Amino acid sequence: MCNSCGQQKARPGCADYRKGRFSIHGKGIDSFMVERNDSLQYEWNTEKNVEKLYRIRWISDCEYELVNRNPPSLAVPGSKEAMMDSIMQIPSRVIILSATASYCIFEVRKKGVSMVYTDTMWLMK
Secondary structure, X not given: OOOOOOOOOOOOOHHHHOOEEXXXXXXXXXXXXXXXXXXXXXXXXXXXXXXXXXXXXXXXXXXXXXXXXXXXXXXXXXXXXXXXXXXXXXXEEEEEEEEOOOEEEEEEEEOOEEXXXXXXXXXXX
């Protein structure tokens, strides 16, 4: 039986990003503070003062899924905001591509969405 088929092999340092406080200074987007434990991830948009909550399910040390726990907004059906709400309800699959003692590079994908987002998350000590 293959217990690890389809799972990412653990890379050095991935486990350091399982719990703790982190910052993301996005490419052309707002900055975020992230705090996570084994089952929840909180995100704060530091520029717009918006908070988000996600349930986190670890698949391996270097791969996890984020499920949005925020209520949908009261956006007008067919609006850009309503479309974004619908995309936010799709779980995100996150893979840590590389990890160091200071930061990790990660990739985010959503099923049915062709865009792949890659960025750097910094460990706050």
